[in-house]
Amino acid sequence: MFNEAEWQYQISATFFIGVIVPTLFYCYKRYVSTSANRYNKLEAPVKLNLPIPDEAKAHWKGKRLYAPNLSVRVVDEPNVIQCYCPATGQSLGAFPATTRDEMDEQIEKASIAQKEWKQSSFSLRRKLLHSLNRYIIDHQDEIARIACRDSGKTRLDASMGEIMVTLEKLNWIVANGEKALRPSQRPGPSNLLIGMMKNGEVRYEPLGVVSAIVSWNYPFHNLMGPIIAALFTGNAIIVKCSEQVVWSSQWFVHFVRTVLKQLSIPEDLVQLCYCFPEDADYFTSHPGIDHITFIGSKQVAHHVVASASKQLTPCVVELGGKDSVIVLDDVKDLNALSSVIMRGTFQSAGQNCIGIERVICLPQSYGKLVEIFTERVGKLRIGSDIDQLDEIDMGAMVSNNRFDKLQQLIEDAVSKGAKLIHGGKPYQHPNYPQGHYFEPTLIVDVDETMDIFNEEVFGPVLTMIKAEDVEHAIELSNATEYGLGNSVFGRNFNECNEIANRLDSGNVAINDFATFYVAQLPFGGIKKSGYGKFGGEEGLTGLCVAKSIVMDKPLLRMLGIATAIPPPLDYPIKNDKKAWGFVSALNSAGYDNRFWKVLKSIKKLAKGG
Structure with missing residues (x-):
């Protein structure tokens, strides 16, 4: 047996060999592989001095709205969008909705700018991404505050769910984007004779003006992700943000356009559109839009896809989920796992498309986790951490328009045998009575007969299933x-x-939660969760025209040899029997697996059929 000193030595040695050494090696490898890009003077980031809005600063005292039911709609002003902080009810200003004429103008400006941008070098595109990356890293707190003010989430939620994933996308594309978009060499024809003469490749060219219709739950990342991918692939982009987050989206687009201007890149490459549903069909069916990425609900997706079909505009559709966590009985540390599940359930008040909607446990794990969650969920603290000095675990929901639905789902489950341990109803914050808060909820013994098992919750509800x-x-x-x-x-x-x-x-994490998204793998769902992929290589090539190119092999070109129509097949056909013999021999020589048949066919071809 080891004494205490020997045991500590063993632990230290194991940690050094198993963690420190591999980490140092990884860092060195990454430095060597990316230093040319990172520190190339031509790609060095530009400095940017961009002040944040007053509303995102500490101790901001904004006017509170006291309407019975806060809404983005303004009475008697149908074309105005009212922005407000969902955590405090403070006004963030009113914005005229984008008109149809303005949409036409935005798309036209973007199209003109894209014709120049599509010729840009990857070096310049990396410089743009480096510049965005540098500003975000240096101003994490300010960006988090802007996202929090418009969405009601906590700064920690904004850092993990908004900033980290955006930085990952920027750095991944800097390191891998050009490689993903290089012409892809293909094997060429399998025909023995034709394959000896022809090369094939696929070239990726920008589509033109693409669009992203993004949801409100991650106002920074959901907007920045499509912009980053579109610009790196040589496209222009029109982002249609949700009416719920116009205020922050305005500033985030201003940030991108400021960087573009600093680099002498046309600012018109990036446009922001926001409107009510009654004008959305005009946008999604616009002939000037070459691609649509839609992130939102299944109900809205039906309208988007139907509208886009009028122009045959291709769509990537990422909708809701009912994501499960399967917990086996041999999990080593259920306390550690409970922390993962808590984060996956309550981050951003549960408003996550890949949030944990169902915890499915085997019997032994089930009872132990119920005990752990019973203790932990009740301790969660609610509020606005950019306004309060207290420690806050969970922020507000972006709106109260789903509160009734959440309560209906919970009441239905309880009526069918589920047990409500914590929460289950809206919460009126003593400091922010206008805020959209819903209590962190724990409900156990849920089964497939209950609506909450089948319907997306999209709220702070931890659902346990045995x-x-x-x-x-x-x-x-x-x-x-x-x-x-x-x-x-x-x-x-x-x-x-x-x-x-x-x-x-479409995605699975083993012994982890949602890291498939951070890892820049192709992201998207199946069934009613949508179709198509964004993220990773597929996300970049999906914003391109995959142009197929076939050509004579280099040696033939160098010798001046070009393919031509064989005389027996030249119009007008001189001898039908001979022409047929030539074609059948060509097929046999190219595709027959019997050696003697191939030789016989080549001999026939040499005679002209």
Whole structure:
């Protein structure tokens, strides 16, 4: 047995060998592989001095709105969008909705700017991304405050869900984007004879003017992600933000356009549109839009896709989810896992498309986790951490328009046998009575007969479901119409991996939560969670025309040899029998696997059929 000193030495040595050394090696490798890009003077970031709005500063005292039901709609002003902080009810100003004529003008300006931008070098595009990256890193607190003021979330939620993932996208594209967009060499024809003469490749060219219709739950990242991908691929972009977050979206687009101006790149490449649903169809069916990325609800997606079909505009559609976490009975540390589940459920007040909507546990894990959550959920503190000195765990929801629905889902579950342990109703904050707060909720013993099992909650509700065994857990996970993301936790990797293969979803994390999104893998769902992918290589090439090019091989070009129509096949056909013999021999020589048949066919071809 080791004494205490020996034990500490063993721990230290293991940590050094297992963690420190690999980390240093990884950092060195990353430095070597990216130093040319990072420190190339031509790609060095520009300095930017851009003050943040007063509303995002500490101790801001804005006018509170006291309407019975706060809304982005303004009575007697149907074309004006009222912006306000959902955590405090403070006004953030009123903005005239983008008119149809203004949409036409924005798309026209973007199209003109894109014709110049599509010729830009990858070096300049990386310089742009470096500049965005540098400003975001140096102004994390300010950017988080802007996102929080418009969405009601906490600064920590903004840092993890808005800033970190945006920085990851910027740096991943800087390191890998050009490689993903290089012409892709293809094998060429499988025909033995034609393949000896022809090369094939796919070239990725920008589509033109693309658009992103993004949801309000992550006002910074949901806006910046499509902009970053569009600009790096040589496109212009029109972002249609939600009416709920016009105030912050205005500033974020101003930030991007300021960087563009600093680099002498046309500012018109990036445009911002915001309107009410009655004018949205005009935007989505506009002939000047070459691609639409839609992030939102299934109900709205039906309108977007139907409208886009009028111009045959391609769409990527990322909708809601009913993501599950499957917890096996051999999980080593349920306390640590409970922290992951808490973050996945209550971050941004549960308003996450890949948030944890269902915790499906095997029997032994179930009881222990219920005990842990019963203690932890009740301790969560609600409020606005950019206004309060107190420690805050969870912020406001962006609106109260789903409060009735949340209560209906919870009441339905309780009426069918579920147990409500914590929460279940709106919360009136003593300092911010106009804020849109809903109590952190824990509900257990949920089953598939309850509406909350099947319908997306999109709120701060932790739902616990007991599975009989692994087969039952997989069955429960796959039992909804959604298929966006899932997680599997267990000690046996092979078992977890097999479960991941059987889950009906576009993304799965093994012993982790939602890291498939951070990892810049292609992101998207199946079933009613949408179709198409954004993120990673596929996200970049999806914003391009995949142009197929076939050409003679270099040696043939160098020798001046070009392919031509063989005389037996030249119009007008001189001898039909001979022409048929030539073509059939060509097929046999190219595709027959029998050596003697190939030789015989080549001999026939040499004779002209």
